[in-house]
Amino acid sequence: MEMERTFVMIKPDGVQRGLVGKILQRFEDRGMKIAGMKLIHVTVDLASTHYEEHVGKPFYEPLMKYIQSGPVVVAVIEAPDAIEQVRKMVGATDPADADVGTIRHTWAQDVTRNRIHAADSPASAEGEIGIYFKEGEILDYPLSVHDWMFRD
Numbered sequence: 001m002e003m004e005r006t007f008v009m010i011k012p013d014g015v016q017r018g019l020v021g022k023i024l025q026r027f028e029d030r031g032m033k034i035a036g037m038k039l040i041h042v043t044v045d046l047a048s049t050h051y052e053e054h055v056g057k058p059f060y061e062p063l064m065k066y067i068q069s070g071p072v073v074v075a076v077i078e079a080p081d082a083i084e085q086v087r088k089m090v091g092a093t094d095p096a097d098a099d100v101g102t103i104r105h106t107w108a109q110d111v112t113r114n115r116i117h118a119a120d121s122p123a124s125a126e127g128e129i130g131i132y133f134k135e136g137e138i139l140d141y142p143l144s145v146h147d148w149m150f151r152d
């Protein structure tokens with residue numbers, strides 16, 4: 001089975017609300033592999049690189065302030081079709097529009113403070129992994145459950 005890597009970030013409100021374990025549990029429950037993970041404080045430099053595409057939008061300044069307002073958990077999640085599958089699990093940007101059962105629908109109410117970020121394309125996954133992870137921080141290891149989950 002062809003594996004793909006995606007980037008996720010549990011935003012400061014997710015950490016403060018004690019949702020790190022619960023959110024990561026959803027990925028583990030689907031048999032997705034955590035290939036990298038750390039708790040960091042997003043600096044202004046990291047935030048401006050990550051959110052470059054949003055410069056000039058009305059929510060840019062509040063977003064920049066919010067993302068730097070406390071520690072976040074960044075992770076690399078590996079699975080078949082990981083980018084699209086994780087975006088589906090995360091739900092629509094505005095939690096009010098997110099499908100019932102998605103992470104944002106379950107734990108968020110506010111369009112800015114929507115608990116979690118996930119890369120939206122192969123290019124953004126690669127770019128965001130590169131912004132937040134150094135070489136050697138992403139681990140290549142067999143997840144034994146994958147032998148049982150996927151056909152050769």
Ligand SMILES: Nc1ncnc2c1ncn2[C@@H]1O[C@H](COP(=O)(O)OP(=O)(O)O)[C@@H](O)[C@H]1O
Binds near residue numbers: 059092111112117
């Ligand atoms: N209309 C908006 N008003 C306030 N904040 C927003 C709005 N749109 C997006 N944001 C914030 O900016 C982040 C990045 O936006 P975007 O990339 O469009 O969404 P997504 O996180 O679903 O990929 C969102 O997750 C959210 O925190």
Ligand SMILES: [Mg+2]
Binds near residue numbers: 118120
């Ligand atoms: Mg986005």
